[in-house]
Amino acid sequence: MLPGAGGSRPGGSGGGGGGSAAGTPGTLTSLLGEGSKRLPQAAGAGPEMLPGAGGSRPGGSGGGGGGSAAGTPGTLTSLLGEGSKRLPQAVIIGVKKGGTRALLEFLRVHPDVRAVGAEPHFFDRNYERGLAWYRDLMPRTLEGQITMEKTPSYFVTKEAPARISSMSKGTKLIVVVRDPVTRAISDYTQTLSKKPDIPTFESLTFKNRTTGLIDTSWSAIQIGIYAKHLENWLLYFPIGQILFVSGERLISDPAGELGRVQDFLGLKRIITDKHFYFNKTKGFPCLKKAEGSSKPHCLGKTKGRTHPDIDQEVVQRLRDFYRPFNMKFYQMTGQDFGWD
Numbered sequence: 536m537l538p539g540a541g542g543s544r545p546g547g548s549g550g551g552g553g554g555s556a557a558g559t560p561g562t563l564t565s566l567l568g569e570g571s572k573r574l575p576q577a578a579g580a581g582p583e584m585l586p587g588a589g590g591s592r593p594g595g596s597g598g599g600g601g602g603s604a605a606g607t608p609g610t611l612t613s614l615l616g617e618g619s620k621r622l623p624q625a626v627i628i629g630v631k632k633g634g635t636r637a638l639l640e641f642l643r644v645h646p647d648v649r650a651v652g653a654e655p656h657f658f659d660r661n662y663e664r665g666l667a668w669y670r671d672l673m674p675r676t677l678e679g680q681i682t683m684e685k686t687p688s689y690f691v692t693k694e695a696p697a698r699i700s701s702m703s704k705g706t707k708l709i710v711v712v713r714d715p716v717t718r719a720i721s722d723y724t725q726t727l728s729k730k731p732d733i734p735t736f737e738s739l740t741f742k743n744r745t746t747g748l749i750d751t752s753w754s755a756i757q758i759g760i761y762a763k764h765l766e767n768w769l770l771y772f773p774i775g776q777i778l779f780v781s782g783e784r785l786i787s788d789p790a791g792e793l794g795r796v797q798d799f800l801g802l803k804r805i806i807t808d809k810h811f812y813f814n815k816t817k818g819f820p821c822l823k824k825a826e827g828s829s830k831p832h833c834l835g836k837t838k839g840r841t842h843p844d845i846d847q848e849v850v851q852r853l854r855d856f857y858r859p860f861n862m863k864f865y866q867m868t869g870q871d872f873g874w875d
């Protein structure tokens with residue numbers, strides 16, 4: 536276990552939550568080889584503070600830019616105090632390090648999407664503040680515009696499905712998933728960037744290196760058991776109300792994935808391959824024009840970090856560990872993410 540792995544924040548209950556979800560099927564429980572176990576504090580999950588955190592941007596509503604269906608640009612809308620703050624109709628619930636920021640930034644280009652910039656962490660850490668507090672974080676929208684937010688820790692928060700369902704049973708949920716092994720390494724890389732003295736990835740992976748027993752209580756490992764977390768959501772939402780976005784394809788074919796997302800949200804397909812270019816220096820797709828700007832825009836330097844080299848034997852051991860859970864996840868979602 537990583538002692539106090541990164542993520543503890545004052546007043547925060549953290550992205551933890553989810554021990555074994557009520558109703559975890561016997562197969563998953565036995566695959567894990569254990570009974571209920573608390574998911575520790577998500578490692579190193581600091582809030583992403585975008586400029587104008589809290590949803591606002593200078594002169595903007597956090598939506599900014601883009602004309603609405605009625606033709607009023609978002610920034611003008613908020614300056615005029617037009618429109619109203621609404622609870623989100625769609626939420627990106629995970630997964631941590633899946634590519635959630637990229638998806639939200641790309642979606643914000645759409646004139647009918649308005650999103651809060653920072654992660655509200657309402658359904659995990661701030662729930663006691665109430666829905667009025669949550670709504671107040673949201674940008675103003677006009678009829679026909681969709682309000683969105685992203686907080687990746689919701690996916691692994693045991694209470695989140697019931698809470699989101701009680702806000703609105705019709706909330707559309709989006710999960711960006713990524714190969715759980717790469718995701719774990721990405722998660723560790725983030726923690727390492729904040730706490731350079733932590734033990735190696737290899738030593739944190741195992742409860743006992745000699746026997747090869749994996750420490751499933753380490754959040755970097757635990758978060759990637761997608762099938763287990765999904766069980767918890769399916770107690771409250773039909774599978775058709777959850778869209779699974781491939782984190783890998785979001786990089787290799789952003790326009791293709793954005794096409795699926797726009798369809799799911801009932802939006803006109805406005806974001807297309809014309810909006811993206813591949814930035815060789817960054818090594819990732821970037822926007823030709825960011826929302827509310829005429830300049831090209833790549834994500835910041837905390838996105839697309841160089842990962843440390845991990846012992847290939849350990850990587851292989853993790854691949855073997857995740858395989859049955861991945862298969863189960865493919866079966867549950869009807870999608871093969873090609874992680875093996």
Ligand SMILES: Nc1ncnc2c1ncn2[C@@H]1O[C@H](COP(=O)(O)OS(=O)(=O)O)[C@@H](OP(=O)(O)O)[C@H]1O
Pocket residue numbers: 583630631632633634635636637687720721722724782785786819820821833834837838839840841
């Ligand atoms: N276009 C583009 N630009 C930069 N980065 C991109 C992009 N698309 C996906 N990604 C991947 O997003 C990973 C970070 O995921 P999240 O934004 O979900 O992280 S977080 O949970 O909000 O911290 C991040 O992980 P790392 O590469 O490990 O840093 C990226 O691989």
